[in-house]
Amino acid sequence: MSLNRPLSPHLSIHKKVLTAVFSIFHRFTGICLSIGAILLSLWIILIALGPNYYVKFQNISSLVFFKVFLFLWTLTIFYHLYNGIRYLFWSYGKMMELNTVYRSGYAVIILSISSTILVWISI
């Protein structure tokens, strides 16, 4: 059996339609957020270890780079959250008409961006 065959889902051979792009982004943001979950664990471990260790986090968190990182993290969280809600409806066979799929897709983009902006103007 040859293992060089393309595996499903065949990312490289299809025209990039909106639903496919959303799906790929859902997986990509999922992987990024997994790393985020590990970092969140590290954060709570540093808090438990005490102020001498927490300083290491504060040294990094005061950098401008870290703010950019957090901004992207916020956007990633909201995208995965709202798009995930859409997929939950799909799991029950709801909201699957083609134009609902497209409209809810655009709603995901608008909600993700506006929620991210709301968070960052509140800080």
Place this chain on the structure above:
Amino acid sequence: MKSYASKWIMQRLTAVVLIPLTFWFVYQCVVLSNYEYDQIKSFFFSKFNASLFFILIIAMLYHAKLGNETIVEDYVTSVNLKKITKLFISALTYLSMLLTAISLLYIVSS
């Protein structure tokens, strides 16, 4: 070995749990962002906050584990690499869960 149906259900169950908790956590982060170490620590002194955070991180890590395994199943062709990657994902997930639980217990009880 767990069936794929139960994994599918757990993926969605953890997703539903994470929806309200994520909003709660993002809101708390906005508040915590201006806090110093002592204030952040006192946030976790509250058993309510510590419990919600505990549920959040466990659900998040488990949801991530299931998601990453699905991605590995779909894209990793080599049987050995698939095994190793899944083992790595499991190890990282359970280690993070354990250390988070110990840390939270330590903070709450200190």
